[in-house]
Amino acid sequence: MQKNVVCRSCDLTVSITQIKKHYDCICPRCGRKLLSNNLVKEGDVAIVAFAALIFLFISIIEPFMSISAMGTGAAMSLNSIVSILNKQWGLLLYVFLFFTFFAPVSVLALIVFIGGFRLKPNIFLAKFYQFNHGMCMVDVFVLGIVVSLIKLTALADVTFYVGFYTTFIFSVLMIWCCLKFNPSILWEKIKKQSELKLIAGKSAMSQSYKVCQECGYVFKANDDIDLCPRCKSKVTYRRKNCISKSLALLLSALILYLPSNLYPVMYTEFIGSNTGSNIIEGVIEMWQMNSYFVSFVILLASIFIPAFKIISMLFILYATKYSKIVVNKRVSRLYRFVLFIGRWSLIDVYVVIIMSSIVKIGNILNIEPGFAIICFCSVVIITVFSAEAFDERLIWNKG
Ligand SMILES: [Zn+2]
Numbered sequence: 001m002q003k004n005v006v007c008r009s010c011d012l013t014v015s016i017t018q019i020k021k022h023y024d025c026i027c028p029r030c031g032r033k034l035l036s037n038n039l040v041k042e043g044d045v046a047i048v049a050f051a052a053l054i055f056l057f058i059s060i061i062e063p064f065m066s067i068s069a070m071g072t073g074a075a076m077s078l079n080s081i082v083s084i085l086n087k088q089w090g091l092l093l094y095v096f097l098f099f100t101f102f103a104p105v106s107v108l109a110l111i112v113f114i115g116g117f118r119l120k121p122n123i124f125l126a127k128f129y130q131f132n133h134g135m136c137m138v139d140v141f142v143l144g145i146v147v148s149l150i151k152l153t154a155l156a157d158v159t160f161y162v163g164f165y166t167t168f169i170f171s172v173l174m175i176w177c178c179l180k181f182n183p184s185i186l187w188e189k190i191k192k193q194s195e196l197k198l199i200a201g202k203s204a205m206s207q208s209y210k211v212c213q214e215c216g217y218v219f220k221a222n223d224d225i226d227l228c229p230r231c232k233s234k235v236t237y238r239r240k241n242c243i244s245k246s247l248a249l250l251l252s253a254l255i256l257y258l259p260s261n262l263y264p265v266m267y268t269e270f271i272g273s274n275t276g277s278n279i280i281e282g283v284i285e286m287w288q289m290n291s292y293f294v295s296f297v298i299l300l301a302s303i304f305i306p307a308f309k310i311i312s313m314l315f316i317l318y319a320t321k322y323s324k325i326v327v328n329k330r331v332s333r334l335y336r337f338v339l340f341i342g343r344w345s346l347i348d349v350y351v352v353i354i355m356s357s358i359v360k361i362g363n364i365l366n367i368e369p370g371f372a373i374i375c376f377c378s379v380v381i382i383t384v385f386s387a388e389a390f391d392e393r394l395i396w397n398k399g
């Protein structure tokens with residue numbers, strides 16, 4: 001059976017006849033994945049999602065690990081981290097809770113209801129699912145735990161309990177569910193894509209068809225601004241003024257990048273003396289303590305990735321604006337890579353949060369967040385917004 005699809009990255013119409021089992025269909029022009037022959041049944045994903053929720057529940061109530069140093073020790077659970085942090089962290093704690101608890105739980109619950117109980121989604125649920133699906137940061141959180149533990153073993157003895165292992169199982173199941181239950185499954189349930197009478201090899205815009213950036217629905221354009229027949233959002237051929245919006249966000253990220261590296265990320269209070277350390281000092285300190293892995297991860301995630309993202313986005317915007325692009329495919333790949341690595345730079349924020357709660361429970365020493373962590377958090381979030389404000393199709397042809 002032949003079927004036309006439009007690539008959401010470069011607007012090319014591609015004609016697909018058949019995809020083999022376990023194979024993906026890749027856009028011949030820009031390399032984006034168009035479709036994949038994914039044979040996992042929705043009901044099976046729902047069962048795994050339900051199991052993941054049970055593991056999460058166990059992780060919350062069961063003790064996570066115990067730490068002891070200099071004669072004092074304490075057991076801790078995920079639940080106690082939250083109650084202890086509630087006093088000083090305020091807003092940052094809610095950001096943390098949203099990424100690691102609220103977003104994953106709502107994604108899993110929706111998979112159980114829609115995949116398992118055949119609940120019919122509406123536009124609101126599909127948008128809600130799509131938003132939370134992009135916001136799940138469980139994998140980043142797990143790497144944050146690993147880094148914190150390596151840092152901690154230098155200070156104290158750590159023993160693991162059931163809650164620690166269930167958290168790991170939960171995150172593996174969670175990531176699998178996210179991969180297998182795309183937001184497009186929900187959109188297809190609301191309204192199936194009608195058959196497209198398009199000529200393959202040409203862009204959809206040149207045949208006056210529009211692609212909704214929200215839900216991916218392709219339809220014949222009537223006006224300059226149309227309402228998407230599926231999700232009712234406003235659709236134009238190309239996003240208006242997206243280069244200047246993206247650039248403005250990028251410049252504010254650049255301004256915040258300096259204080260985030262110069263000011264202390266955290267203050268450590270140890271037997272009366274209070275010292276602040278910024279990211280670079282933390283990296284050097286861990287290197288001197290022979291924790292090469294930790295210092296490498298922090299250096300990569302906190303200094304190189306944000307700088308790389310800002311420079312790459314500036315390059316992409318410049319190349320698109322002045323159409324000096326000769327290798328569109330590489331620019332397109334670079335853009336998708338920037339989108340992909342965005343979330344990983346949040347790892348340092350997680351490490352500070354986890355470390356400060358663990359040592360507080362153990363009464364070993366006192367770690368408090370510094371001003372730089374707020375700047376750093378903003379840099380990460382603003383660069384993600386900047387990358388998302390950009391319309392990738394402009395790399396291929398101007399609107
Ligand atoms: Zn493409």
Ligand SMILES: [Zn+2]
Nearest residue numbers: 212215228231
């Ligand atoms: Zn739409």
